[in-house]
Amino acid sequence: MGKNLTKRNVDFSKWYNELVIKADLAEHSDVRGSMVIKPYGFAIWENIKDILDKKFKETGHVNAYFPLLIPKSYLSKEADHVEGFAKECAVVTHYRLKNAEDGSGVVVDPTAKLEEELIIRPTSETIIWASYRKWIQSYRDLPLLINQWANVMRWEMRTRLFIRTSEFLWQEGHTAHATRTEAVAEAEQMHDVYADFAQNYMAIPMIKGVKSDSERFAGALETYTIEALMQDGKALQAGTSHFLGQNFAKAFDVKFADKEGKEEFVWATSWGVSTRLMGALIMAHSDDEGLVLPPALAPFQSVIIPLFQKDETVNEKLLAEAEVIAKRLRAKGIRVQVDKDDQKRPGFKFAEYEMKGYPTRIVVGPRDLENGTVEIARRDLKNKTSVNNADIETTIEALMTEIQENIFKKAVDFRTENTTEVKTYDEFKKAIKNKGGFVVANWDGTEQTEDRIKSDTKATIRCIPLEGSKADGPCVYSGNEAKYKVIFAKAY
């Protein structure tokens, strides 16, 4: 299998598309822009979801579910929001089919036309704030800390599995607060939750920052973002958290009475990550042999392969030993699979598990039975070691931590190597063109400069880093006084 995968340095985009298919993660459906997430890919998403859901609950949030369909008129209530969003949406206009008169199948029943069209949610601010108006009367109803796991749809012309699909899965947090300070703190808290998750579980280092005016979410006063660097030198926005001010409260007339009985508009945030994280995970770590998964998210952290022989008695012993090891590892909380297939060659199997990114592989052969050993292969380093069978639990447990850290370190090193600080626009253009990656530069804070740099180089401001250094020279483009030192990159 590995041999058929296009190499990253030949065509990164082709490598990605092939890998998603060959590792059995997802595929295109017959419905334009909608993907099928296959069981192996979905198992990774379930791990992501479970961990994040726990973190949301630990920070006081609860889940709820709001309607899929949004009345068209809702979308125009918040003016900036409709500008940024409403255009490319799936529109429901009818609610019934009928048999075609010529017997050729079913047709839309023209008499079943909706009075007001319904939109499949591209995001749920509008429908949720319509509910919040009913739920919030007094300061005692605040804060309201709600999250939703849902499918959303934004009609996309050019799609790519996980990275950009018309339908995708995500979570969207929507919170309401009595004060600006509290809402800003919430947006920042969720920004931290995302960054910690990305670094500790996905093993991807993130730049934490805020978006420039032009890249901000439609309707937000501040958008906090985590930005990752992919192996092709392009940036990927992995999660955003928005301070929405009182915009949605005003649009949907959501007021609360404070302790003195005075009515005020509530303050809001929203925050989300999506199946796009799957794309980031794949492009950050994987190699020419296939997927590389951090142990924290791998559906299976190890596979045990008995090296079947011609002798059935030996095979029974090998399989029995594999099952014993599996049981011992499972007792330690390791997610492990036993490969019982007796048809495929070992080399074929090894390539298959490499393609799927199993962090470790444990091979048990006849000699191992005699010597009390097993062979352990690491996916990240592609090395093999023979270890004492008796030590297998401690060895694998230690490896899980080691691999997780090694993958993270590799991604950090890659990012360091591919971050260039520039002072002149020539250096800027050269960096973007020849090397890619993150380009750090002084910026005068104007949209005009942003636009021109984008049309010249396709690079955009990924974020104004929260922990970056201050502007220390003139704007790299205009030569005017710089307001911020920011991160530019071409982005997904």
Next chain:
Amino acid sequence: MGKNLTKRNVDFSKWYNELVIKADLAEHSDVRGSMVIKPYGFAIWENIKDILDKKFKETGHVNAYFPLLIPKSYLSKEADHVEGFAKECAVVTHYRLKNAEDGSGVVVDPTAKLEEELIIRPTSETIIWASYRKWIQSYRDLPLLINQWANVMRWEMRTRLFIRTSEFLWQEGHTAHATRTEAVAEAEQMHDVYADFAQNYMAIPMIKGVKSDSERFAGALETYTIEALMQDGKALQAGTSHFLGQNFAKAFDVKFADKEGKEEFVWATSWGVSTRLMGALIMAHSDDEGLVLPPALAPFQSVIIPLFQKDETVNEKLLAEAEVIAKRLRAKGIRVQVDKDDQKRPGFKFAEYEMKGYPTRIVVGPRDLENGTVEIARRDLKNKTSVNNADIETTIEALMTEIQENIFKKAVDFRTENTTEVKTYDEFKKAIKNKGGFVVANWDGTEQTEDRIKSDTKATIRCIPLEGSKADGPCVYSGNEAKYKVIFAKAY
């Protein structure tokens, strides 16, 4: 709160509608037929989901995700299926909005019309079998045991929260097998999983049976069902598992090569339960004071209420003691909440937690501090006992089992009292009219008899019980030889 709830014997339907709102479970949205599942209701659904998901995985199933939108033409591929389903669906015809020329908001862009309309899935057999065609080539690809948690939509004219809504949440299992025997065994296994779950977690006894021809799922050869009895004497179908034969395989041309290389159509099942289970849970157990929840599914199994006084020093001690008890209970895996509110009166709080169905309530007052006691109230029996604080963990743990069993027993007794076996059609009509409940009768097996009974009495055949006795007399309606002894009831 409790006082405002309509009594069950006055107007059961009104009682239900009020209860769903007052217990904060769900509410209607502005989108016709679509509900908002509020955090407290969703927490119960999450418990249902987590337990079922674990059971599906234990029986070898994996999760995946298929597109929300289905090409219209797919629906007509399986003839019986389209007859049973396709009519009342949300139809997507356009993919873009634009600003209205008069500035009044957004309108559908007429130039963005889809070539083929897309339907929001009413169920996913068609889109899933279109994928299975690509995934299945050989017997080695079988069985395919996949489940999906998703939202689906069936346009409904008369809706009721949880019981019948246009959009609802559910899980749908779709499996593919090499043999008929294996597929039937799968459908039966999932039928058992559902029944066990309903009885052991929801505390609702179920009649397990198969549907008559006319009540069978569109496209199925056999539909296994679990049927519950609600407190108003109406039946509720709580979960179905379908043996689909080779119908979908033929419609979507899904063949596999067996060990001898011979091509055959695969055998299929599908099975699902939905947020309708929430309706069953509410209507099976709750009373005129509100929700009654089995401890196994309650978001919180207990609430600890300190009886706040005027003296702040005492209040601090009360709250500290409540927190200590909470910690001790949590260490035993009990889901418990502490009510810190110092504004509401105790009586008001008690009514609130009764409305929300908390299985137990623990009250700590100043005298309890002196005596080393607490007062425990049971929601199911509405009694109170003073118990030794030192024994609180064992007391509450034991109560969880006791309450779960008591609620189940009560439901079993109710069903026994409300099941009537009849021999004549007069008895039949009288039973349905005066008493409701399950009516057991001999049936000749014809659709004609079924139809006439239905138009006379509104009762339908809920199922042919798997563990019922055989026909033992003539058909209750036609007087002809009976084929089965079946369960009739009016149903949701």
